[in-house]
Amino acid sequence: MISVRNITKKFGHLTVLTDVSLEVAPQEVVVIIGPSGSGKSTFLRCLNGLEKVTKGEIFINNVEITHSKTNLSKVRKEVGMVFQRFNLFQHLTALQNITIGPVEVLKLSKKEAEDRAYALLEKVGLKDKAHSYPDQLSGGQQQRVAIARALAMNPIVMLFDEPTSALDPEMVGEVLAVMKDLAKEGMTMLVVTHEMGFAREVGDRVLFMDEGRIVEEGKPSELFGNPKEERTKLFLSKIL
Amino acid sequence: MDSGTLGIIFDAMPMLIEGVKLTVIYSIAAIIPATIVGLIFALLKLSSLGFLRRIGEVYVHVFRGLPLLVVIFYIYFAVPHVLPMHAWFGDSYRFIAAIIALTLNEGAYITEIIRAGILSIDHGQTEAAYSIGMNKFQAMRFIILPQAFKRMIPPLMNQFIQTIKDTSLLSAISVAELTRQGQIYISTSFAALQIWTAVAIMYLIVILSLTAISTKLERRWQIDKR
Ligand SMILES: Nc1ncnc2c1ncn2[C@@H]1O[C@H](COP(=O)(O)OP(=O)(O)O)[C@@H](O)[C@H]1O
Ligand SMILES: [Mg+2]
Numbered sequence: 001m002i003s004v005r006n007i008t009k010k011f012g013h014l015t016v017l018t019d020v021s022l023e024v025a026p027q028e029v030v031v032i033i034g035p036s037g038s039g040k041s042t043f044l045r046c047l048n049g050l051e052k053v054t055k056g057e058i059f060i061n062n063v064e065i066t067h068s069k070t071n072l073s074k075v076r077k078e079v080g081m082v083f084q085r086f087n088l089f090q091h092l093t094a095l096q097n098i099t100i101g102p103v104e105v106l107k108l109s110k111k112e113a114e115d116r117a118y119a120l121l122e123k124v125g126l127k128d129k130a131h132s133y134p135d136q137l138s139g140g141q142q143q144r145v146a147i148a149r150a151l152a153m154n155p156i157v158m159l160f161d162e163p164t165s166a167l168d169p170e171m172v173g174e175v176l177a178v179m180k181d182l183a184k185e186g187m188t189m190l191v192v193t194h195e196m197g198f199a200r201e202v203g204d205r206v207l208f209m210d211e212g213r214i215v216e217e218g219k220p221s222e223l224f225g226n227p228k229e230e231r232t233k234l235f236l237s238k239i240l
Numbered sequence: 241m242d243s244g245t246l247g248i249i250f251d252a253m254p255m256l257i258e259g260v261k262l263t264v265i266y267s268i269a270a271i272i273p274a275t276i277v278g279l280i281f282a283l284l285k286l287s288s289l290g291f292l293r294r295i296g297e298v299y300v301h302v303f304r305g306l307p308l309l310v311v312i313f314y315i316y317f318a319v320p321h322v323l324p325m326h327a328w329f330g331d332s333y334r335f336i337a338a339i340i341a342l343t344l345n346e347g348a349y350i351t352e353i354i355r356a357g358i359l360s361i362d363h364g365q366t367e368a369a370y371s372i373g374m375n376k377f378q379a380m381r382f383i384i385l386p387q388a389f390k391r392m393i394p395p396l397m398n399q400f401i402q403t404i405k406d407t408s409l410l411s412a413i414s415v416a417e418l419t420r421q422g423q424i425y426i427s428t429s430f431a432a433l434q435i436w437t438a439v440a441i442m443y444l445i446v447i448l449s450l451t452a453i454s455t456k457l458e459r460r461w462q463i464d465k466r
Contacts, residue, residue, distance in 0.1 A: 077373035087368035091387045101372035153372055
């Protein structure tokens with residue numbers, strides 16, 4: 001489903017990703033952990049073309065998105081992204097945040113888009129907030145709307161960049177619950193998070209990134225219970 | 241002011257009202273193209289292509305750098321030496337020259353207002369728009385501009401007020417707007433005090449009405465549209 005082949009990403013002289021490769025199977029949930037600045041966000045951003053890789057190739061459903069002729073807007077329709085800071089459209093209601101992509105990009109009718117949006121709002125438990133603006137919603141509610149907004153495009157894979165780290169602790173659970181449901185429904189997901197409970201419960205694989213490389217990977221129980229690399233041990237001892 | 245004051249002002253009023261009409265017409269005729277020009281050059285200045293950015297920069301530097309009166313004279317008096325404007329447009333060249341000069345000048349300021357408005361929107365909004373498959377044009381039209389526009393209303397209103405005041409410079413090429421009408425009336429009546437007082441009050445009435453409308457608009461936008 002996703003095939004990342006030896007990608008390198010530089011910002012000027014700063015090398016942020018070095019020779020990273022990864023294969024993700026359909027319906028797999030891959031959790032990415034690692035210290036701040038290790039390149040986790042940059043890695044996800046390369047996967048939907050928000051950043052251009054310096055070297056290497058990325059294939060999504062056999063389409064090479066790193067090819068210069070690939071239409072990135074087309075790719076991004078199929079790759080949903082959820083941001084740490086939600087990035088809901090501030091001038092639109094929750095409902096409009098969800099319908100604008102289907103209407104303007106997928107060219108669905110307003111009626112179809114709204115039906116889909118209401119169903120998604122129900123799924124994330126926010127049907128009664130359809131007409132609220134982002135600044136009238138709590139962080140947890142905003143993030144759930146953001147997830148619904150991404151799902152409205154019917155993506156084949158969802159990327160989550162620390163979706164709960166900007167939230168007050170009491171709101172983390174409601175967002176993780178939505179993500180767990182998604183995982184159980186068979187969505188292919190790449191999730192940058194330090195929520196170990198989530199990683200253990202729904203993660204098929206955990207990657208530990210440091211200094212722009214995947215240092216170690218394994219099943220959650222193996223990587224958390226019995227890390228092999230010194231750097232992984234050190235990092236886990238700090239966050240657990 | 242003596243007892244003749246009111247009589248003089250009454251006598252001058254039809255001319256001054258004609259002047260106000262032209263002031264308003266020229267202002268509106270300039271504000272609309274100036275806003276379009278401003279939007280185009282703002283987008284050029286924000287382009288990822290260096291040469292487009294350069295075009296935008298040169299435009300702003302040139303027309304912010306030139307006194308408006310010089311631009312008016314240049315277009316009305318100098319350009320016809322290279323292009324047969326009077327043959328093409330006849331008497332309406334006065335109007336055309338006035339609108340082009342005002343548009344170029346106000347457009348340069350509006351370019352900066354729109355550019356600043358667009359830049360004030362968090363980059364996360366653009367990224368979120370891209371992430372649901374929007375292209376640059378769609379992200380600008382549906383996500384960035386609607387939010388930026390709200391923030392641009394106060395500075396744009398200032399610029400529109402500036403434009404109304406700037407139309408008084410058109411008196412120098414004999415456009416019969418308010419200032420020019422005042423001058424003409426004074427040249428035969430010598431009632432400078434009365435007429436300039438009346439002219440000043442009429443400018444204030446026009447500008448304060450615009451301010452009132454804009455305050456109302458701004459409030460409505462803040463409430464329904466966010
Ligand atoms: N647009 C950018 N320009 C320059 N440097 C960047 C940019 N984005 C990220 N970086 C740098 O890349 C490194 C990795 O950042 P990031 O991918 O955000 O790490 P993480 O998400 O793991 O904290 C950091 O050193 C960061 O400063
Ligand atoms: Mg990050």
